[in-house]
Amino acid sequence: MTSQTQVNWAVTEAPAKDAKDPVLQVVNLRVSYYTDAGRALALDNVSLSLAAGEKLGLVGESGSGKSTMALAMMRMIKPPGRIEAGQVMVGDTDLMALDDRAMLRARLSKIAYIPQGAMNSLNPVLRIGAQMADAIRAHDSRASRSDIVKRSEKALASVDLNPSVAKMYAHELSGGMKQRVCIAISILLNPSVIICDEPTSALDVVTQRQVMETIDRVQKQIGAAVILIGHDMGLMAQFVDKVAVMYAGRLMELSTVRQMFTEPKHPYAQALIHSLPNLDNKGVFAGIPGLAPSLLRLPGGCPFHPRCSKVMDVCRTVVPPFDSLPDGRKVACHLYSTDMPKAA
Amino acid sequence: MATLALPQAQSYRPSQFRLAVKYLRRNPSLAIGLAIVIGLTLFTAIGLLTVNLKHAYPLQVASRQPPSLKYPFGTDFFGADLLPAMVLGLWQTALIGILAGALGTGIGAVLGFISAYFGGFLDTAIKGVCQILTPIPGFLIQIIIAGSIDKRDVTIYTMALVVMLLAWMGPTLVIRSQVLTMKERQFVSVAELSGMGDLGIIFTEIMPNLLPFLAAAFITQVFGAIFASFGLSVLGLGPLREPLMGNIIWQAQNQNAFINGWWWWPLEPAAAVVLILSSLALINMGLDEVSNPRIRRSE
Amino acid sequence: MPELLELKNVSKVYSRGLLSKTSTTALSNVTLNLSETEPTILTVAGESGSGKTTLAMLLLGFIAPTTGEILYRGQDISKLTGDARLTFRREVQAVFQDPFAVFNPFYTVDHLLTVPIQRFKLAKSKAEAFSKMEEALMAVGLQPNEILGRFPHQLSGGQRQRINVARALLLRPRLLVADEPVSMVDASLRATILETLRNLQRSYGVSIIYITHDLTTAYHISKSIIVLYRGAVMEAGDVDVVIKSPQHPYTRLLIDSIPWPDVNRHWGETEIKARESELNVHSTGCQFYARCPFAMDKCLTPPPLFRINDHQAASCYLYDENSSIKPEQLSEMLPV
Numbered sequence: 001m002t003s004q005t006q007v008n009w010a011v012t013e014a015p016a017k018d019a020k021d022p023v024l025q026v027v028n029l030r031v032s033y034y035t036d037a038g039r040a041l042a043l044d045n046v047s048l049s050l051a052a053g054e055k056l057g058l059v060g061e062s063g064s065g066k067s068t069m070a071l072a073m074m075r076m077i078k079p080p081g082r083i084e085a086g087q088v089m090v091g092d093t094d095l096m097a098l099d100d101r102a103m104l105r106a107r108l109s110k111i112a113y114i115p116q117g118a119m120n121s122l123n124p125v126l127r128i129g130a131q132m133a134d135a136i137r138a139h140d141s142r143a144s145r146s147d148i149v150k151r152s153e154k155a156l157a158s159v160d161l162n163p164s165v166a167k168m169y170a171h172e173l174s175g176g177m178k179q180r181v182c183i184a185i186s187i188l189l190n191p192s193v194i195i196c197d198e199p200t201s202a203l204d205v206v207t208q209r210q211v212m213e214t215i216d217r218v219q220k221q222i223g224a225a226v227i228l229i230g231h232d233m234g235l236m237a238q239f240v241d242k243v244a245v246m247y248a249g250r251l252m253e254l255s256t257v258r259q260m261f262t263e264p265k266h267p268y269a270q271a272l273i274h275s276l277p278n279l280d281n282k283g284v285f286a287g288i289p290g291l292a293p294s295l296l297r298l299p300g301g302c303p304f305h306p307r308c309s310k311v312m313d314v315c316r317t318v319v320p321p322f323d324s325l326p327d328g329r330k331v332a333c334h335l336y337s338t339d340m341p342k343a344a
Numbered sequence: 345m346a347t348l349a350l351p352q353a354q355s356y357r358p359s360q361f362r363l364a365v366k367y368l369r370r371n372p373s374l375a376i377g378l379a380i381v382i383g384l385t386l387f388t389a390i391g392l393l394t395v396n397l398k399h400a401y402p403l404q405v406a407s408r409q410p411p412s413l414k415y416p417f418g419t420d421f422f423g424a425d426l427l428p429a430m431v432l433g434l435w436q437t438a439l440i441g442i443l444a445g446a447l448g449t450g451i452g453a454v455l456g457f458i459s460a461y462f463g464g465f466l467d468t469a470i471k472g473v474c475q476i477l478t479p480i481p482g483f484l485i486q487i488i489i490a491g492s493i494d495k496r497d498v499t500i501y502t503m504a505l506v507v508m509l510l511a512w513m514g515p516t517l518v519i520r521s522q523v524l525t526m527k528e529r530q531f532v533s534v535a536e537l538s539g540m541g542d543l544g545i546i547f548t549e550i551m552p553n554l555l556p557f558l559a560a561a562f563i564t565q566v567f568g569a570i571f572a573s574f575g576l577s578v579l580g581l582g583p584l585r586e587p588l589m590g591n592i593i594w595q596a597q598n599q600n601a602f603i604n605g606w607w608w609w610p611l612e613p614a615a616a617v618v619l620i621l622s623s624l625a626l627i628n629m630g631l632d633e634v635s636n637p638r639i640r641r642s643e
Numbered sequence: 644m645p646e647l648l649e650l651k652n653v654s655k656v657y658s659r660g661l662l663s664k665t666s667t668t669a670l671s672n673v674t675l676n677l678s679e680t681e682p683t684i685l686t687v688a689g690e691s692g693s694g695k696t697t698l699a700m701l702l703l704g705f706i707a708p709t710t711g712e713i714l715y716r717g718q719d720i721s722k723l724t725g726d727a728r729l730t731f732r733r734e735v736q737a738v739f740q741d742p743f744a745v746f747n748p749f750y751t752v753d754h755l756l757t758v759p760i761q762r763f764k765l766a767k768s769k770a771e772a773f774s775k776m777e778e779a780l781m782a783v784g785l786q787p788n789e790i791l792g793r794f795p796h797q798l799s800g801g802q803r804q805r806i807n808v809a810r811a812l813l814l815r816p817r818l819l820v821a822d823e824p825v826s827m828v829d830a831s832l833r834a835t836i837l838e839t840l841r842n843l844q845r846s847y848g849v850s851i852i853y854i855t856h857d858l859t860t861a862y863h864i865s866k867s868i869i870v871l872y873r874g875a876v877m878e879a880g881d882v883d884v885v886i887k888s889p890q891h892p893y894t895r896l897l898i899d900s901i902p903w904p905d906v907n908r909h910w911g912e913t914e915i916k917a918r919e920s921e922l923n924v925h926s927t928g929c930q931f932y933a934r935c936p937f938a939m940d941k942c943l944t945p946p947p948l949f950r951i952n953d954h955q956a957a958s959c960y961l962y963d964e965n966s967s968i969k970p971e972q973l974s975e976m977l978p979v
Contacts (some may be wrong), residue, residue, distance in 0.1 A: 032834075036366065039675060061829045061831060062799070062829055063799070064799060169870070175691075194667050204690035204691055204856050205690065205857075205901055205902075206690065206896060206897065206900045207690075207857060207859075208900070209900040209902070212902075213910075231830050232902065233830060233831055233904040234859070234901070234902035234903055234904040235902045236904075237656065237902065237903065237904045237905060237906050237908055238902045238903070238909065239902075257906055258906050261904065261905070262906070262907045271831070272830070272831060273904075275830065275833075275834045276830070278906045288831045289784070290801075291799070292799075300879055336674045399700075430961035529744065530739055530741065530744035530745050531744065531745055531746055531747040533703075533705065533739075534737075534739070534745045534755070535747075535758060536705075536732075536733060537703065537735075537736060537737055537759075538732075538758045538762055538763075539729055539732045539733065539758075539759060539762030539763055540758060540762060548758075549747055552749040553747065553748065553749050554749075
């Protein structure tokens with residue numbers, strides 16, 4: 001039952017899609033939680049788009065709204081949370097406009113989600129193959145047994161797992177193997193978008209690399225777009241094409257990965273990048289002072305202004321729009337607002 | 345599926361009472377159970393203070409009277425007023441239940457803690473004894489014991505003892521397994537690092553976390569005790585002189601109460617027992633939710 | 644003057660089964676010294692299953708070694724009783740990984756700080772205790788009036804972990820075992836917490852054993868490092884040298900797989916032999932044999948530590964032309 005990551009199968013790439021056609025478009029998504037203590041605005045007018053084959057990293061502190069974003073896109077927000085506005089277009093379909101049954105079918109076949117701790121949520125009493133069969137049958141109750149087996153084996157092979165894994169139970173697998181099983185389940189129906197929420201948080205560095213390389217390979221194989229949610233900037237640097245930074249439920253910056261690491265624009269993004277340890281600045285620690293605000297009582301204007309070193313008067317009262325810069329990046333900061341005078 | 349952990353608002357902190365009331369609205373079992381128990385307690389308390397308890401015994405008042413203004417619960421064949429009989433009976437039933445329940449839970453807690461915390465031979469011994477005694481059919485043994493005690497020695501207190509004798513194993517094993525889990529929690533290690541000794545850890549760190557659990561075990565024990573004592577008295581094995589619910593029904597049976605048209609006589613204690621036991625069961629269900637936040641219903 | 648900490652040939656083996664014993668070696672033959680006079684930060688690096696948590700449990704006296712002994716200031720910690728044991732507890736503290744698990748959910752967070760103050764008699768009055776707590780909380784960047792009196796679930800993970808570090812500050816131990824103190828904390832807060840730990844060493848003379856799998860933070864905070872794999876020491880030495888020029892194949896794989904937050908530095912091309920390839924292989928020699936690209940026949944006998952230079956040693960036969968060093972001499976490789 002040994003396996004190596006260098007595998008010799010012929011990779012069949014999915015038919016090339018026009019790189020300019022966005023396969024995912026999120027438009028002005030807004031989610032609130034109505035609790036005993038008041039209304040918490042978890043996501044505020046979040047918009048982004050992804051083309052096929054693109055990888056987006058969604059970073060932010062805990063409580064910034066990144067997991068809520070994933071749940072909202074999958075329409076898995078439960079009361080007291082409510083999706084109040086926005087559209088999520090996958091291809092030509094608006095997921096928000098679908099009825100419950102259609103949304104059930106869209107999950108996994110159009111958009112797949114690997115939640116945090118997925119590997120610990122595999123059913124402990126069913127064999128892996130049975131769980132994959134469940135997923136397939138939920139979408140096509142008339143699928144033949146041989147069809148299910150073939151699909152399962154193909155999925156397992158693409159994450160570099162021996163087909164005999166289908167006959168095993170979750171507890172017989174190592175952490176890395178379990179996570180790869182979750183990836184396999186997510187690609188069973190060739191979705192257009194795969195959302196991974198901290199897929200490697202409990203894994204060691206070497207297994208982490210293996211799992212990320214698997215996601216990369218699998219994504220190229222089926223031509224899906226991937227959203228990677230996490231707070232490990234190092235992983236983002238190695239894996240994604242674009243990075244989106246969230247803070248207190250709003251998008252602060254959306255840039256290519258190179259732009260984000262070499263020249264971040266938003267003060268929060270700058271502080272994040274600056275606080276990263278690297279081999280050239282041994283012993284220099286730079287944290288971000290202060291605390292993220294409670295979603296129940298967001299500060300007026302820009303949510304980051306209490307901690308911002310470049311804060312201006314306008315930041316306290318006016319919410320900065322998420323605008324595009326000339327080089328295609330998007331920033332929500334008054335420093336770059338075209339009709340505001342720059343800070344002196 | 346996933347819920348968002350929201351940071352608490354800094355300034356708004358509703359009072360404990362309001363939170364408790366709000367919680368009860370969401371936990372109907374606990375609310376209803378508590379309401380019934382409080383109602384029964386009030387009935388018993390007021391009754392004990394106002395009613396003439398001597399009338400609970402035979403040959404006190406006119407017999408076989410249906411419920412009326414003079415005798416709100418009617419009277420029985422032997423001339424006992426059923427209102428003071430019920431009041432006294434409820435009080436005694438509660439006493440048996442609480443005594444046996446407290447004893448059973450107390451023994452269970454002590455043995456369970458010792459067994460789990462210190463482990464080793466003590467653990468194997470206690471666990472072994474419990475596991476050997478558990479499959480013995482408790483009720484049968486209680487019948488044999490109650491049946492062989494001289495009738496004059498059967499009082500409420502011996503009943504409580506008999507009932508508890510074969511019921512202490514359950515709480516012991518269950519509390520033991522809870523403590524075993526708690527023992528591995530990291531805050532226990534930290535307490536040890538902070539210089540706390542074994543006893544300190546048991547009482548300060550572990551026990552407070554098990555309070556809802558101990559409460560639930562207590563309620564279960566009370567339930568079991570009341571049920572067992574009721575069972576024994578219905579068979580005529582209880583303290584026959586006392587107006588326990590089961591005794592009243594046993595006497596009513598013996599006198600063919602229903603056939604003779606004295607419907608109130610067995611019905612009232614039956615209703616009382618149903619109320620007591622169901623309220624305890626409801627409280628238990630409600631407590632289960634309190635101690636296991638994962639099955640708490642969301643707001 | 645006895646050393647602060649001495650581990651002498653410490654092994655921990657777990658065996659199961661009544662008749663046929665299957666045994667897992669969590670830690671094999673570790674010898675280590677920490678000097679009393681020169682407080683240092685030593686990293687113990689390894690993935691899960693490497694034995695690093697076992698080492699932490701042994702150092703804190705929660706489990707006993709199967710062979711070998713652990714001496715704290717010259718005394719065997721498994722034989723300490725009474726006052727000596729209380730002193731040991733006071734002087735050897737820990738910061739654990741999970742910020743939530745260390746709090747007893749029944750009490751407010753104050754409990755974590757008040758219990759040791761009371762047990763170790765660190766304050767003569769309630770007022771003094773309170774001011775010590777405030778001082779410690781402010782030193783880690785927390786506002787006491789926002790923290791004291793709250794329950795653990797009302798605070799964020801970052802705040803909770805900072806309280807843990809404040810506890811360590813409050814106690815001023817001589818030896819602090821930090822088991823992955825920042826792995827469950829947001830990236831932006833890690834810097835602050837690590838800075839506090841380093842201050843503990845610099846300003847208060849606390850020796851810290853920093854256990855982690857994250858070599859980037861190890862690089863920043865510590866001076867020396869030992870790399871564990873499946874209970875055995877693979878490589879050890881000065882942290883600058885080991886991380887910038889790793890010699891042991893395992894260390895190389897590890898460094899290669901670190902996701903550097905640098906777009907110009909990519910995950911290396913080192914082939915990863917998946918871990919499952921060793922599920923059936925029971926290694927009697929070098930623990931890395933089943934996954935090593937350079938495995939040779941002689942690797943089936945356990946390799947000793949070979950000296951690479953003054954501040955680096957690796958247990959790998961690739962370097963068997965160098966002189967080998969005895970386990971007791973390992974500590975000489977570790978700069979302070």
